Amino acid sequence: xxxxxxxxxxxxxxxxxxxxxxxxxxxxxxxxxxxxxxxxxxxxxxxxxxxxxxxxxxxxxxxxxxxxxxxxxxxxxxxxxxxxxxxxxxxxxxxxxxxxxxxxxxxxxxxxxxxxxxxxxxxxxxxx
Amino acid sequence: xxxxxxxxxxxxxxxxxxxxxxxxxxxxxxxxxxxxxxxxxxxxxxxxxxxxxxxxxxxxxxxxxxxxxxxxxxxxxxxxxxxxxxxxxxxxxxxxxxxxxxxxxxxxxxxxxxxxxxxxxxxxxxxxxxxxxxxxxxxxxxxxxxxxxxxxxxxxxxxxxxxxxxxxxxxxxxxxxxxxxxxxxxxxxxxxxxxxxxxxxxxxxxxxxxxxxxxxxxxxxxxxxxxxxxxxxxxxxxxxxxxxxxxxxxxxxxxxxxxxxxxxxxxxxxxxxxxxxxxxxxxxxxxxxxxxxxxxxxxxxxxxxxxxxxxxxxxxxxxxxxxxxxxxxxxxxxxxxxxxxxxxxxxxxxxxxxxxxxxxxxxxxxxxxxxxxxxxxxxxxxxxxxxxxxxxxx
Numbered sequence: 001x002x003x004x005x006x007x008x009x010x011x012x013x014x015x016x017x018x019x020x021x022x023x024x025x026x027x028x029x030x031x032x033x034x035x036x037x038x039x040x041x042x043x044x045x046x047x048x049x050x051x052x053x054x055x056x057x058x059x060x061x062x063x064x065x066x067x068x069x070x071x072x073x074x075x076x077x078x079x080x081x082x083x084x085x086x087x088x089x090x091x092x093x094x095x096x097x098x099x100x101x102x103x104x105x106x107x108x109x110x111x112x113x114x115x116x117x118x119x120x121x122x123x124x125x126x127x128x
Numbered sequence: 129x130x131x132x133x134x135x136x137x138x139x140x141x142x143x144x145x146x147x148x149x150x151x152x153x154x155x156x157x158x159x160x161x162x163x164x165x166x167x168x169x170x171x172x173x174x175x176x177x178x179x180x181x182x183x184x185x186x187x188x189x190x191x192x193x194x195x196x197x198x199x200x201x202x203x204x205x206x207x208x209x210x211x212x213x214x215x216x217x218x219x220x221x222x223x224x225x226x227x228x229x230x231x232x233x234x235x236x237x238x239x240x241x242x243x244x245x246x247x248x249x250x251x252x253x254x255x256x257x258x259x260x261x262x263x264x265x266x267x268x269x270x271x272x273x274x275x276x277x278x279x280x281x282x283x284x285x286x287x288x289x290x291x292x293x294x295x296x297x298x299x300x301x302x303x304x305x306x307x308x309x310x311x312x313x314x315x316x317x318x319x320x321x322x323x324x325x326x327x328x329x330x331x332x333x334x335x336x337x338x339x340x341x342x343x344x345x346x347x348x349x350x351x352x353x354x355x356x357x358x359x360x361x362x363x364x365x366x367x368x369x370x371x372x373x374x375x376x377x378x379x380x381x382x383x384x385x386x387x388x389x390x391x392x393x394x395x396x397x398x399x400x401x402x403x404x405x406x407x408x409x410x411x412x413x414x415x416x417x418x419x420x421x422x423x424x425x426x427x428x429x430x431x432x433x434x435x436x437x438x439x440x441x442x443x444x445x446x447x448x449x450x451x452x453x454x455x456x457x458x459x460x461x462x463x464x465x466x467x468x469x470x471x472x473x474x475x476x477x478x479x480x481x482x483x484x485x486x487x488x489x490x491x492x493x494x495x496x497x498x499x500x501x502x503x504x505x506x507x508x509x510x511x512x513x514x515x516x517x518x519x520x521x522x
Contacts, residue, residue, distance in 0.1 A: 001440065001444070003444065011441070011444065011445075012445075014513055017512065017513040019212065019515070020510075026460050033436075033477070034477065035516075036476075036477065036480070037438075038514075039514065065513065065515035066513055066514060067436075067438055067513075067514035067516070068441070069440040069441055069444075069514075070436060070440065070444045073441065073513055088287060119140055
């Protein structure tokens with residue numbers, strides 16, 4: 001299988017592979033290793049300054065673990081980078097259609113991108 | 129980046145330059161370009177003499193009579209001719225065939241087609257190391273069994289079957305002929321058609337430093353083995369395989385087999401040392417399983433499953449550095465886990481995360497260094513990204 005340059009870059013040198021430690025970390029995972037694809041996100045949400053308590057919380061750091069094909073690892077890494085600084089919501093920082101086009105993910109692998117999305121939703125929805 | 133180290137000799141081998149030089153002599157006007165079937169002039173006679181010399185070389189290399197060697201386009205055609213030719217030659221409209229789940233698709237797919245036509249096929253399940261117990265064959269034989277088809281060397285895991293023992297069982301049965309797919313055997317282990325008591329044997333040139341597009345079916349005519357032809361027109365090859373012979377191809381196969389026979393144990397010993405060094409380095413990673421039976425295996429092949437690593441990512445990570453296979457080359461396009469490893473009991477994940485390293489005549493210590501470096505980096509990185517920490521072997 002061929003991978004485009006963006007996929008290869010994220011796959012070969014994922015910037016945010018790993019886990020976060022400390023308080024206030026939200027963790028969620030989806031998929032299973034036995035089924036071939038598993039993704040976990042650790043999301044740190046920024047604490048508010050007292051004078052900005054009315055604003056929604058934003059993502060200050062993300063780490064991920066992924067057992068899967070190069071596309072899964074690359075997309076999870078991209079999500080972990082793009083989410084920082086954005087409002088912590090269940091929506092991916094870029095939608096699946098955009099991610100699929102960016103990484104030239106074949107149609108038969110769409111289910112794997114859904115696992116990345118499910119892991120993200122599980123993480124941001126988890127109690128900190 | 130430099131060219132990846134080639135470690136896929138079980139898929140195909142480069143043509144030995146000595147073989148290529150002899151083939152080139154049979155192509156152009158100043159060479160032996162005649163039709164070997166033309167008996168009315170010297171050009172044909174010269175080509176015919178080259179073809180017969182090559183037939184003798186192949187026969188000598190595999191312990192057969194020259195008259196028993198029938199040229200084909202490769203081992204796949206030879207397997208098809210053995211299976212369909214045997215089935216169609218029997219007077220009964222259908223019968224029974226015994227084979228193994230770990231055979232090459234060039235045997236399994238013809239068997240499935242024969243099943244579609246009403247034949248019964250028993251697919252034996254080898255033990256966890258890939259070795260068939262000859263007693264399994266004995267138990268599977270029925271009154272209407274006409275053929276047992278068992279490969280000599282498995283193309284994915286390198287295990288060597290006890291062909292002589294299986295041949296004795298077929299012999300005592302009476303009507304069951306033994307067909308052996310020996311595409312991976314030449315130059316890798318002892319192969320003796322007559323001595324092992326084989327009735328039909330498929331050979332391939334391109335697995336032994338010969339050209340693609342040529343192979344042979346060896347037929348024990350003296351033992352009364354008869355086949356129905358699969359193609360007609362010209363009556364070449366004892367009416368079993370019509371068509372003008374490709375002189376340069378068969379000359380290449382003859383030369384390649386002669387060289388392989390001459391190289392013998394020295395080449396195997398050198399390759400075994402490289403393979404053992406590769407295995408020692410991989411084993412140190414931990415979470416690494418060797419597939420097959422090291423005690424009954426050819427020297428050039430090493431099949432390894434890596435725990436806690438996803439198969440597609442593993443191949444993608446090592447591909448810039450080494451050329452290896454996941455399962456057989458014929459099935460790697462459809463990305464299915466190796467059916468051979470699944471038949472041996474490996475789970476789907478381990479079957480997917482297996483790499484087949486196959487070494488050859490031109491493999492070097494430097495190739496092994498590259499492979500060890502690439503696989504070590506890939507496995508450690510992918511395990512780290514997956515959050516899996518498999519401890520190295522103590």
